[in-house]
Amino acid sequence: MGLDAAVRVTRGTHVLDVTFAVDDGETVALVGRNGAGKTTVLEAIAGLVPLEAGHIELGGRRIDALDVGQRGIGLAFQDGALFPRMSVRENVAFAARARGDRVGPARARADRLLAQLAPTVAPAARPPQLSGGERQRVSLARVLASEPRLLLLDEPLAAVDASARPELRAVLRDALAAFSGPRILVTHDPVEAMTLADRLVLLEDGRITQTGTPAEVRNHPATRYAADLVGVNLFEGTLEPAGPGAGTLRTDEGDLTVAWPDGLEVVSTSNVRATVAPAEITLHAASPEGSSRNAFHGKVLEVAVTGSRARVRVDTAPPLVAEVTTGSVERMGLAPGAEVWASCKAVEVRLMVPGSEPDTL
Amino acid sequence: MRRRLPLPILVAAIIGAAFVVLPVVALVARAPWGRFGDVLAGDGARAALRLSLEVSLAATVLSVLLGVPLAWVLARREFRGRSVLRALVVLPIVLPPVVAGVGLLAALGRQGVVGGWLDRAFGIQLTFSTSGAIIAATFVSMPLVVLAAEAGFRGLDPRFEQAAGVLGASPAYTLRRVVLPMTAPQLAAGAVLAWARALGEFGATITFAGNLQGRTQTVPLAVFQQLQTDRGGAVALSLVLVVISVAVLVAMRGHIMGGR
Numbered sequence: 001m002g003l004d005a006a007v008r009v010t011r012g013t014h015v016l017d018v019t020f021a022v023d024d025g026e027t028v029a030l031v032g033r034n035g036a037g038k039t040t041v042l043e044a045i046a047g048l049v050p051l052e053a054g055h056i057e058l059g060g061r062r063i064d065a066l067d068v069g070q071r072g073i074g075l076a077f078q079d080g081a082l083f084p085r086m087s088v089r090e091n092v093a094f095a096a097r098a099r100g101d102r103v104g105p106a107r108a109r110a111d112r113l114l115a116q117l118a119p120t121v122a123p124a125a126r127p128p129q130l131s132g133g134e135r136q137r138v139s140l141a142r143v144l145a146s147e148p149r150l151l152l153l154d155e156p157l158a159a160v161d162a163s164a165r166p167e168l169r170a171v172l173r174d175a176l177a178a179f180s181g182p183r184i185l186v187t188h189d190p191v192e193a194m195t196l197a198d199r200l201v202l203l204e205d206g207r208i209t210q211t212g213t214p215a216e217v218r219n220h221p222a223t224r225y226a227a228d229l230v231g232v233n234l235f236e237g238t239l240e241p242a243g244p245g246a247g248t249l250r251t252d253e254g255d256l257t258v259a260w261p262d263g264l265e266v267v268s269t270s271n272v273r274a275t276v277a278p279a280e281i282t283l284h285a286a287s288p289e290g291s292s293r294n295a296f297h298g299k300v301l302e303v304a305v306t307g308s309r310a311r312v313r314v315d316t317a318p319p320l321v322a323e324v325t326t327g328s329v330e331r332m333g334l335a336p337g338a339e340v341w342a343s344c345k346a347v348e349v350r351l352m353v354p355g356s357e358p359d360t361l
Numbered sequence: 362m363r364r365r366l367p368l369p370i371l372v373a374a375i376i377g378a379a380f381v382v383l384p385v386v387a388l389v390a391r392a393p394w395g396r397f398g399d400v401l402a403g404d405g406a407r408a409a410l411r412l413s414l415e416v417s418l419a420a421t422v423l424s425v426l427l428g429v430p431l432a433w434v435l436a437r438r439e440f441r442g443r444s445v446l447r448a449l450v451v452l453p454i455v456l457p458p459v460v461a462g463v464g465l466l467a468a469l470g471r472q473g474v475v476g477g478w479l480d481r482a483f484g485i486q487l488t489f490s491t492s493g494a495i496i497a498a499t500f501v502s503m504p505l506v507v508l509a510a511e512a513g514f515r516g517l518d519p520r521f522e523q524a525a526g527v528l529g530a531s532p533a534y535t536l537r538r539v540v541l542p543m544t545a546p547q548l549a550a551g552a553v554l555a556w557a558r559a560l561g562e563f564g565a566t567i568t569f570a571g572n573l574q575g576r577t578q579t580v581p582l583a584v585f586q587q588l589q590t591d592r593g594g595a596v597a598l599s600l601v602l603v604v605i606s607v608a609v610l611v612a613m614r615g616h617i618m619g620g621r
């Protein structure tokens with residue numbers, strides 16, 4: 001069952017032609033640069049943009065000939081598209097009313113969803129008074145109030161302050177997990193894609209260039225874009241203090257030395273996420289000397305060449321992907337099985353601490 | 362530092378301002394303050410004032426009821442001849458009112474294209490009736506509602522309607538709960554302008570509906586008639602319209618004049 005979509009839309013000189021499927025209970029992240037056609041895919045599925053060719057099947061039923069309001073689709077617009085002259089509560093109740101609920105049950109449903117998704121937002125507040133994060137929460141509540149069979153989220157974190165992102169990401173993750181139908185998330189943020197989605201669909205110039213789990217795409221990026229965007233090293237673990245200005249991120253696969261974030265209380269913190277760009281990882285033939293606080297010894301597992309660059313996967317603890325030039329690959333004789341050292345500076349590890357920290361990516 | 366204005370510009374500006382202000386000042390200067398109450402209490406004036414109020418309000422309601430849906434269609438639907446229709450709809454704004462009246466006679470008069478049928482089938486005669494005065498006023502004021510409302514609808518981000526549609530709301534429900542509340546300021550501005558225009562309507566009314574005291578003689582028509590016999594009375598009635606117009610301008614200054 002789930003969603004089966006074949007979408008062909010021409011807009012000016014841009015041709016969008018994609019075919020993909022999403023299972024019930026699966027989250028697919030549609031990832032691509034601005035202008036790649038991500039939002040158009042959502043709009044076509046929702047019926048806001050007519051299909052030139054193709055089909056959309058939801059739960060085994062063709063829905064592409066149905067009217068926009070009859071498709072059973074929940075689309076959360078990028079900025080929320082909340083009605084500015086209605087209160088937060090009326091916005092959410094609107095969805096239930098549009099579905100046919102009476103006023104009383106519609107309000108009750110709105111209150112229940114708001115208490116669950118936006119407990120800190122005053123139900124009588126107007127959308128223009130809300131922060132970006134609050135707007136997204138209300139938008140999500142409104143979409144869920146219409147009881148959709150398919151959930152489409154368009155860049156839910158794009159209009160949100162960096163400091164509010166980790167918390168909203170957790171809300172999104174719970175909401176996605178609680179939704180039993182297929183769900184599609186449009187994003188250009190690799191952290192968002194990799195932490196929220198079961199599978200990635202990469203979109204470039206209106207075409208799908210790669211589909212796979214986050215691990216598959218990270219390990220085998222099919223294009224330069226995939227490598228640049230999704231190919232970050234991602235870690236999750238407990239951050240512990242380790243001397244002046246430094247900390248250790250303990251993950252199940254190994255430890256990383258990191259710079260202690262300014263302003264963060266010096267105590268052990270769990271559920272900390274960290275990323276290191278592959279280009280920031282240096283490979284050495286011998287044990288490196290210098291200022292790098294992280295140096296790991298391991299064997300090369302794989303070398304993937306894309307253009308003039310190569311992505312080298314090493315079985316260090318934690319496992320890493322480094323990006324080097326093809327010149328370095330030849331000079332160092334990098335091939336599966338070769339022994340190398342991989343290093344990166346503590347300050348190159350970007351931390352995301354739940355609740356407090358700047359979210360840099 | 363403010364630079365001095367060139368003299369010719371300053372002179373032209375002063376003359377221009379005086380030209381616009383002088384007639385109003387003259388009305389005040391020549392007003393028969395002593396018998397103001399008598400004039401307004403007279404039968405003709407009272408009937409004209411009441412009729413003007415009725416006709417202009419009825420015309421405003423009709424203009425909104427017909428003009429807003431028309432504006433919606435013009436703003437949100439694409440069809441062949443849309444730009445032609447838009448031009449025709451606003452034509453009454455630039456059309457000489459007398460021509461509008463002649464057109465209305467040709468269409469709705471007793472021998473008119475539709476009027477003849479109305480007369481034969483239902484015995485309805487619009488000419489020389491209050492209904493006719495309302496129709497004449499609606500004809501000239503509805504385009505103002507259409508213009509203001511269409512501008513409001515076009516200025517509204519279509520995403521709000523899309524969001525409502527995806528949530529399952531019918532177009533009618535979306536219009537009522539989302540579009541109309543969000544464009545209320547423009548709709549109100551259009552309605553007030555239409556009302557002011559209907560209140561001042563003269564040419565189309567006198568041509569199509571005639572000048573019958575108590576039935577079609579609104580204040581502008583009464584002023585015109587009184588001018589032949591009682592200049593002071595005409596001035597007094599005119600001042601009433603000036604006061605109403607100024608009040609409208611003051612109430613609408615935010616919308617029409619961009620504030621300040």
